[in-house]
Amino acid sequence: MSDPSTPSADEKGFVASEQSLGHGQSYSRPRGEVYDIAGTDPVLSRKMAAVNDAIDEIGLTPYHWKLFCLNGFGYAVDSICGQNADAVLQMLIVLQGITQPMIELEYKNPNKHIKGISLASAIGLLVGALFWGFLADVIGRKVAFNSTLFICAIATILAGAMPNYVSFATFVAIAGFSAGGNYILDSTVFLEFVPSNKAWLVTLLSIWWAIGYTVSGLFAWAFLSNYSCTLAPKGKTQLPCHRADNMGWRYLHWSLGALVFVLSILRLTVLRLQHSAKWLITQGRDSEVLDTLQKIATTYRRPLSLKLEDLLALGEVADARTSVWSPRRLKAHVGQLFQTHKLAYSTSMLFLVWAIIGIAYPLFYVFLPYYLALRGYQAGKSSNYITWRNFAVNQVCGLFGPIIAAWLVQQRFVGRKGTLAIGALLTMAFLFGYTQVTISEQNLGLVCAISVVS
Template identity: 55%
Template sequence: MSGSEVPKLDTDDEIKVTGEVNQPDTSSGKTIIFNNEVYDTSRVDPVLAEKMVLVNNAIDEIGMTPFQWKLFLFNGFGYAVDSLLIVCNAIAQPAVDREFGRPNKKIAGVALASQIGLLAGAAFWGFTADIIGRKLAFNSSLFVCAAFVLIGGGMPGYISFSAMVAIYSAGAGGNYVLDATNLLEFLPVTHTWLVTFMSIWWAVGYTITGLLAWAFMSNFSCPSDATPATCPRSENWGWRYLHFTAGSLVLVLSVARLLFVRMKHTPRWLLTQNRDAEVHSVLEDLARTYNRPFSLRLEDLEVKGKVLHTENSRWSAIRLRKHFEGLFETRPLAYSTVVILANWFVIGMVSPLYSVFLPYYLASRGANVRGPPSNYITWRNYAINKVSGLFGPIIAGVLVETKLFGRRGTLALGALITMVLQFGYTQIKTPAQNVGVSAAITAASNIYYGTIYAYTPEILPSAHRATGYGLCVVLNRVGGILGVLVGSYANGETKCMRA
């Protein structure tokens, strides 16, 4: 195909490109049909629709290059860091409670600080990334995490440690929103399954933290029945070693991102800003670097005209408002957005309820789920639980590409299995049952999480993707805060619970 040609398709050809549908390719006089999608851009902004078709075709023409594989690796590291740090403070919570005592006896302050920080990070980066692009968060968020994790390990009190947790969680929350978005907006359609499979890195982060906890918490922590009077700092260095090690690892990964990935603004985001020359430059450079075919010309983009509202400042009220209104532009898109938002809110509430509330519920029913008190056994079981989570994303990555399940079927299957297992968990009686069922729950829930992490950015329109994803994660964290508070204040020994 010569450099002057634009890809042409017959009117009955069907191409599936995430987030853009029924888009006319007027340069060839043909229509590219996208069936069964939720967002018809051509009805709202025909210029963006036509340009997006050209860019999507150009990315597909270039194909999968080492650059996209590096993005999979280094955005995956971001996923791993997010889960590593979320679990890091959760692991530290009991040890910090024993050493310092809780300022409020009922509220798990460290967990609450983490959820607040994650909410703030998701809101800041999510709601600004559609305005300033994805590049800044990719380059800076892990440095924020690394710095405050290392500082957090040296904190002398409960409040100061919780403050550091909130700050490094804010960095993780922002990074998490944009990892999948960054990768998706560079991928050809043949490899969009990688966004689902990228959740394997989330499980890797859990696993690393679980293994570190097994090493540090089982050997350098006060007994589980210790109090601030009997738990001096000298005997409780496990959570500090965990933070120093995790922070050092995150620092190495943040430096590696800058050294090995010359991150650019994503071409699909640049397109929504009407920066056609930069779009063409990014794609042309990618094709030239890896000796790939590239037939898109700059004039093919410029001749289409200007994307709607780009004559206004990126910070103008109309464009800021549009990033939210654009998530509900059509009835199918509005329905899809509401359902996804509801999913994120519910899973945000369920996760802390499962971790905070169920142990009290089980104890009130006489279930000996932990066995004899032993730091070693506790953290060994924790590591087993997290290792089992590695299987969930692998299963999800396979199922989403099958016709039988697809994205929605895999979501439903993961949710169904997790629900059944969590109901079953309320009936466990022995330590062995606790380990087995909780490990199965982790694997099953990761099928669901892995799919929704990928499905969410896929169904959101490109121009508003980060805003929509940020809103999802904000609601997820609101649910998490409510879950922590409900789990902290609920009475697991009420007559209702005993019935």
């Protein structure tokens, strides 16, 4: 949990260990972390330091760039499979948000007080994050990483064929379940493979989020502007909306679902992800750790001085011989998050921040149109074409945000904390400014600015 965002080794928070660890080797260990495992499992601490040094010695390889792209596909899908327009997983999340009005127009919402599609997606994301996140710690990242995109793709395609509101919402929940699991694994898997001096790439990984938004926006512009029922102006009678006149949202689900299916196949054929060395070391599977690292080093002709006997000489990780399903080990997955006062505070604050974002984000987008209407916002000339054109433009603007952030986290006096603070402050300022919007040009300009800074 140190901040390796600046160029110098000392500033990245790494120092040489004083202790010699087998065969004359000494390994670096992190300094200034929220939690130092050396106090509870010194063997794991030393082995993890050895693995970190081995990964740094191998350096950045084409394998890491494959991971960057294929993990980024998962970021993208979050926007497609879930609820609120979050690059392929991001595509599926935004898919539900942008198609919901057209679906409700055709099927009618069974409960006018509940946005059932958004609720189904949110429940799926929550359960998926809990289920897949916990499972990935127990049995490894490989199964969840390879299966969640496939499940998401199939559920999205089937959702586009559903005959009524309830069945559609059911498959939205299933898609959200798989998307929620995939999303939490993408950055985790990438970070466990990437060298410490390239950790800024995890920040740049979020550009795929923006790509997901953009792809969804462009597809929506093509399908929803040409194959959707027209919403009646306020005060006018809504004309009946029939399936034949409202195929746009179905085309969107089938197209994006097919795209995600192709990406899930690429994960199995192009990358063939192995269990990460860092996860394997926590399980006491030292020989597999060396196999994973050696495969990368040999394939890309990189040095690797770590030997199996070096790891074995460090001792045995606590509970390595205990079943992964034992109550003791299952409890430890949660208990370790609160093992010290500092770690408990850090975990609680992270939970709180994400909870506030989860509350504020949908509330903002649900109530904003009503608030703007009360302030006299004039939309001007509008149509399905203009609506989805502006949506696509907004998503393209969002591509610049992750690039700027990836540069900022490497600057000495900014780093991760500074980048987060700057992004949050600018987002707040533009959101407050957005409340003063009165014309469509202001609306588009400020929405694009918010996409960049958020």
